Amino acid sequence: MDYSAALMTDMYEYTMLDATLKDGTANRKCVFEVFTRRLPEGRRYGVVAGTGRILDALEDLHLADEDLRFLSDRGIVSKETIAWLENFRFTGSIKGYREGEMFFPNSPILQFEGTFGECTLLETLVLSILNYDSAVASAASRMTSAAKNRPCMDMGGRRTNEWAAVAASRAAVVGGFQGTANLLAAKMYGLKAIGTAAHCFTLVHDSERDAFESQIAALGKNTTLLVDTYNIEEAVKTAVEVAGPELGGVRIDSGDLAALAQRVRNQLDALGATNTKITVTNDLDEYALAALQTAPVDSYGVGTMLVTGSGAPTCAMVYKLTEREGADGVMQPVMKKSKDKATVPGRKLAYRSYEYNLADCEHVVSGSEEKLAAYTPDPEWKNLLVDFVDHGEIDPQWRGHEAIMNAHDHHAKALAELPITAQSLMRGEPVIPTETTVL
């Protein structure tokens, strides 16, 4: 099926476009901002991910003929709006927090400046991408932090939607993972791919020895053999008999992983396979990883809990109008007053201040364009907003494989700059406060 990312949206964006094109407000200049009012309960920080995918989607926003026909046949918009959509592309500007950056409640994660018409069409797509990808990256960050220097690999594709799986692999790498089992993600984003065999591989053979011999014949002695299909001790013995002490690794996917890893390590060492690595992969989350710190494990495969955000499968990010042109052509801060959902009017600047080289506060400064232009921040503060799109021109440095690896590195650096409490798995408040100043 032919499709456009412009239909990955809620119907009301098109009905709003239609009404505002009719009354002229579709052309008003606007600022929309993405932020969250809260982190998932007990979390100390969040990690931004998905921005590069939003930039990819921006290029894919032209509506296909069959999409226009659908909008027209269903009577969702008028003929005049169809004509407007035929020429639609996003010509506004986008700035915000870079991928791999830490965010907190009220951080202005992304800021869109453009006409009401073009900005309103982006709402759902932008939120879908950021809410899911950041949920995964935030969980990945806690996991890689708990795993210390041992590599974590994404094996969660089977426990989330098939396209979400691809996005999750990418977001996991932003949050500190080293690679993924997912082949489409590996291909699309140039990620490291890993994986050797499942239990069915052992079972389809007449014996475990047959299976191991077959795997080594195909993948070499440096492969990882899965040793828990029948009896782990026997499997390890067979594995070393078949591969010799050059065996690359063994994987344990069930049982008490800490105890089993120790037994298998002892057995491997006794058999002379002292360089053979141990990978464990059974329903791990950040707490299990922390508990395995002293077990002789070399790497982790993480599945379900990674791709479902470890208890927080989505972020609560919203996309809100904070400033718009009035009938008089002047830009005005605006805010809704809905109970428990009020917004801070005006576009935002965002900085982080440091004390003894550790972050100690997020500073959000809000106001009209004019007031913000006259504002001078403390020269020691770090500016958190970078430019992604300038009047429709996408800066290529934020897309593709390099951008993901840069985000991975930035995440490590930014995490190291947070107070050490950030890496505690105990529930608590955001590790640094956010101070909002309205000019």
Next chain:
Amino acid sequence: MDYSAALMTDMYEYTMLDATLKDGTANRKCVFEVFTRRLPEGRRYGVVAGTGRILDALEDLHLADEDLRFLSDRGIVSKETIAWLENFRFTGSIKGYREGEMFFPNSPILQFEGTFGECTLLETLVLSILNYDSAVASAASRMTSAAKNRPCMDMGGRRTNEWAAVAASRAAVVGGFQGTANLLAAKMYGLKAIGTAAHCFTLVHDSERDAFESQIAALGKNTTLLVDTYNIEEAVKTAVEVAGPELGGVRIDSGDLAALAQRVRNQLDALGATNTKITVTNDLDEYALAALQTAPVDSYGVGTMLVTGSGAPTCAMVYKLTEREGADGVMQPVMKKSKDKATVPGRKLAYRSYEYNLADCEHVVSGSEEKLAAYTPDPEWKNLLVDFVDHGEIDPQWRGHEAIMNAHDHHAKALAELPITAQSLMRGEPVIPTETTVL
């Protein structure tokens, strides 16, 4: 980017294919089964969804040239395997539970029969689709049950991956929802689409009255106006002034929904707008819907908790080899013995028995093909397995819009046949037991 669903998978499926093509076991006839060992904690039943999407994906399994190049360039498989993949299509058979059917621990939800090579490539894709779609349908079922006869609409797209959003809309309808805000889902699956305006629509205008007038000019008086941007009471007054008593509806998206709905109903009635409907949409889940039963609400928009499975964002479904041809050409039941993850050997039959027209037990019968052929179930039992694919031929009745609406109807019927405890929101055991018999 060109892509094939065949790459939406874990790398080990290709390395296993490669090794088994080399040793010949790739051609062994196999039975793989999808089941779950447990429901999410406290849940009484699960609802199958996603099968139609699996059938859609089966048609999309031929690998594109660039996919083959990727597998080859990365050295994931050998040249001989690339040649095999060039001609790959699934020629096996699939049977299982229909969409909208209830499942329980150990229900054989899907059963794949084919060669090891072709079946093993499907594992991740099948599980991704079923695990996510069934998680959403299971949550949707509890929500629509709690909402009684009031329609529930999916508005959750922004809180899950952009493609997961499309799948969630579809799964929600299987689980009893009436429609969705997501346009791509509406287009792809012929679903009812809904939505009118967000807060930004009110804010972009110079006044709430301007916004309401604009919306009515574009969408007619039968539209739904969002009344909680500033002050609800004033907004309702303005809404009826602008639209008259023919106003279609109002939407409340914040605050104490039960109390507000009652106040707004009273106000609408006093203004003569007795037919104007009330929709509420603020962070609803099945518990909130149950609590709103006596409030004067006409329909619900459900978001975050729907698309994240209301606390259970994935099912724990697995895809396991249960029977395969041996070196002697004879089919043999097989099982892994991994701790806490052992499997029941042999392919399965599945029936549901009833007492006084209510389901009282799931009967799973396992054994070799031969033994099952000789088995006679109780004539009163209902056979739960239907045929989806016969030697590569997909039965069209299980795909597309009609199949979704049939699944929606089947879900309602099957839910009505469960003991009433199924509809309790209290945590408990699966509402009927599953008896497994190994012949």
